[in-house]
Amino acid sequence: MKDDLQFLQLLDQYSPLLTKTQREIADLYFNYDLSLGEIAEEKGVSRQSVSDCLQKCRKQLESYEEKLGFVRTITELQAQIEALQQTKG
Numbered sequence: 001m002k003d004d005l006q007f008l009q010l011l012d013q014y015s016p017l018l019t020k021t022q023r024e025i026a027d028l029y030f031n032y033d034l035s036l037g038e039i040a041e042e043k044g045v046s047r048q049s050v051s052d053c054l055q056k057c058r059k060q061l062e063s064y065e066e067k068l069g070f071v072r073t074i075t076e077l078q079a080q081i082e083a084l085q086q087t088k089g
Contacts (some may be wrong), residue, residue, distance in 0.1 A: 004030065006071075010061035013070045018057060027075045 006044075008030055015023050025043070028034045028049075040047045065071050 007058055007061065009071050010058075010065055012062050013074075014064040014068075017064055018060065022053060022057045022060075025050055025058050028053060 001034045006076045011014055011026055011030065015026070018026070021043075028039045028042070029036070034042070036050045043050070
């Protein structure tokens with residue numbers, strides 16, 4: 001579950017860097033909650049192809065985060081804002 005949340009955060013930030021097919025498959029899997037089999041049927045590919053695509057997406061997104069750090073920066077800024085709001089309030 002935690003991995004899925006992290007994947008969604010990465011997807012929100014870096015999805016424009018993925019291919020159209022990768023974006024579509026990730027969207028169907030995470031946002032529409034379709035199974036690998038359902039996505040495979042809709043796309044006309046094997047279930048294994050969908051699984052491979054999602055694994056490749058995850059690796060690419062993690063690589064982008066490692067290099068760019070947008071999600072980490074946003075998370076740190078949100079924590080600082082919350083801390084400031086607590087000291088103010």
